Amino acid sequence: AQTVTQSQPEMSVQEAETVTLSCTYDTSESDYYLFWYKQPPSRQMILVIRQEAYKQQNATENRFSVNFQKAAKSFSLKISDSQLGDAAMYFCAYIGTSGSRLTFGEGTQLTVNP
Amino acid sequence: GAGVSQSPSNKVTEKGKDVELRCDPISGHTALYWYRQSLGQGLEFLIYFQGNSAPDKSGLPSDRFSAERTGGSVSTLTIQRTQQEDSAVYLCASSFFGQVAVGGYTFGSGTRLTVV
Numbered sequence: 727a728q729t730v731t732q733s734q735p736e737m738s739v740q741e742a743e744t745v746t747l748s749c750t751y752d753t754s755e756s757d758y759y760l761f762w763y764k765q766p767p768s769r770q771m772i773l774v775i776r777q778e779a780y781k782q783q784n785a786t787e788n789r790f791s792v793n794f795q796k797a798a799k800s801f802s803l804k805i806s807d808s809q810l811g812d813a814a815m816y817f818c819a820y821i822g823t824s825g826s827r828l829t830f831g832e833g834t835q836l837t838v839n840p
Numbered sequence: 841g842a843g844v845s846q847s848p849s850n851k852v853t854e855k856g857k858d859v860e861l862r863c864d865p866i867s868g869h870t871a872l873y874w875y876r877q878s879l880g881q882g883l884e885f886l887i888y889f890q891g892n893s894a895p896d897k898s899g900l901p902s903d904r905f906s907a908e909r910t911g912g913s914v915s916t917l918t919i920q921r922t923q924q925e926d927s928a929v930y931l932c933a934s935s936f937f938g939q940v941a942v943g944g945y946t947f948g949s950g951t952r953l954t955v956v
Contacts, residue, residue, distance in 0.1 A: 735880070759941040769929060771947035817883065821941050826890065827873060828940065832882035 865934030
């Protein structure tokens with residue numbers, strides 16, 4: 727079974743600085759998809775970024791980018807120029823090509839200090 | 841609808857009572873998921889519905905938990921004889937069939953259940 731691990735329960739960053747959230751996963755599949763979701767205090771889960779395992783190029787979405795290391799099964803999220811609105815719980819998630827549902831990590835609570 | 845709607849937003853119930861949580865997915869989304877998020881924990885899969893197929897109930901923690909989906913749209917998660925450990929946020933999500941890998945899920949805002 728696939729597992730997703732986020733080893734940092736909490737992280738903090740100063741406003742305008744850069745922070746990296748870690749995620750590792752375990753799978754025997756060769757093709758799959760990885761996601762980062764943001765959950766602010768409103769509880770509404772928001773898709774931040776998505777990576778296809780067959781693509782070597784790291785995905786980027788404005789200030790958000792990933793460092794995808796397929797051999798190491800690592801999928802970290804980098805947030806540049808952190809803003810107060812980035813404060814939230816961040817979840818890493820996995821789905822195999824033939825899968826029907828996402829498997830989530832435990833989450834990392836990010837605090838942004840002014 | 842425009843988004844996934846969950847009700848109630850918050851629910852406080854006494855231990856031993858039954859509760860029903862409702863989820864109204866995005867129109868046209870045939871896949872519907874329930875997850876549980878306990879304090880400080882990740883998202884725990886509960887149940888998955890896809891169209892008229894038999895649901896994947898493999899995540900339901902006990903026989904006190906059940907869910908149904910009527911007419912391929914609205915879903916109700918029922919917890920019987922609630923216990924304090926059932927206190928959590930219950931999240932519902934939906935997607936087009938076979939499109940999760942493409943676009944992930946669309947989530948509702950969840951129901952915070954507190955059992956006292």
